Amino acid sequence: MKSLIWIGFLSFVCIPLCFAQGPKTIALFDGKTFHGWEGDTLHTWRIENGMLMGGSLETTVPHNNFLCTKKIYSNFILKLKIKLTGDQGFINSGVQFRSQRLKDPAYEMIGYQADFGKDYWASLYDESRRNKTLVKPNDQEVLTWIKINDWNDYEIKAINHQIRLYINGHMSVDYTETDASIPQSGFIGIQIHGGGKAQVAVKDIRIQELP
Template identity: 60%
Template structure:
């Protein structure tokens, strides 16, 4: 009987692996040293600094929005990263685009979902250059307890079919299901620095796990 149960368990595991395949693991999207897998203005805007992807200077106004994008598209995934935003003047803001694409006019803009990051927009879901509206905005009082201003914070994006969830430092800030079937559910990932502010942003520990 024990032998039969053991063989049954092994067979079950084998069939599970055969039917569903091995679980996909998180992979790094940034190697900490190069822009391999990314494209954008790496001459004037984006730089690699102490193992991070950074943009902005403490004494310079950012002239316009700018994005560093992945070279391939993603649909369903769990993305995790750390972000640090500092600023002294103007609109201090950044964010992570996903299921997005680049625009041609102006060429430095993107269109698509954005996991927003900055005062009044911490942990929000914004629709960049399309509906141009915040789709979900968490309670500001609650966010004040969860975030670390001008310090590193963890950001997690879960995009599963038409369902989008955002988490900041382990706390869920957004639960959203897209009802407009014309909205694309795959696209590029982009790191943003927002224009019209003396702003600095840095991203690191960027990983992504693709989902079925």
């Protein structure tokens, strides 16, 4: 009898908790393959030691290049670790989201970018559309948050028309889109910017899709 009462109690407690957990967080990169991703995996993008890597420290990256998800995402919380290295030319990377591939040039993307690089650390840029930084943190303050040439925790929260960016636990951007014509869904992509001998590494990419 006691065991039946105990089982009933556990059911009473556990079932509501299970339903209250909300959307699951899943890995976008399995650490071994390009499953779920597309891009120039012959020349620009590669996998090394469980990391997605793009660009080169030996030769100048000729133009912007993106490794892009095959799935479209709308509302989500995206978390990843990113490291950008290089010291010649324009050293820059970023994470595209709610974005699309362009047809001309085909290597470019259009949409929001969580920017990452000198003078653009943890800023929100509008790639190939308005072509401007929408919001950026204080230049001096953000440098106290960033780990140059090392791993940084980047988080993107895109919920309806609100976008928030966090770098190493610090909120760098809080932006609300007021232009109703701007798409609020699209692909996620990792960028290596053209014009520099630069290399970006990304790992531990996880996403929680939201309603």
